[in-house]
Amino acid sequence: MLFRKTVFALALAGAALPAAFANSGSTWVGGELGFETHAVQSTKSRADVQQELQAFRQNPVAADGGRLVGGEAGYIHPQHSYAFQGGKLVHTDTIAHNTPKPSLAMTDAERRLFQEQYVN
Helix, strand or coil, X not given: CHXXXXXXXXXXXXXXXXXXXXXXXXXXXXXXXXXXXCCCCCCCCHHHHHHHHHHHHHCCECCCCCEXXXXXXXXECCCCCEEEECCEEEECCCCCCCCCCCCCCCCHHHHHHHHHHHHC
């Protein structure tokens, strides 16, 4: 008897499962806004898009300088590279090196706030 009730309950839950995950598209589902897809007009022709795809496949470099390699690695972030030239260590990459260094110094007010929030 217990076995039949368990099987019935599992079958009922299995039948209701697809309805629980149904998304009606543009309505509020479970408190979250759904999504809608629309056809978007483009100024590029299909030939232009195919040409861009072919160029990207030949040189798969993203806008930030990273490289899409596929497989488990997937994406390789750009890294700094250095070399000795003329007896000096110089940058040989194309990454910008003029960004300001982060400051680790805290003001007294920041230190008090940190201690109030996390230490006490």
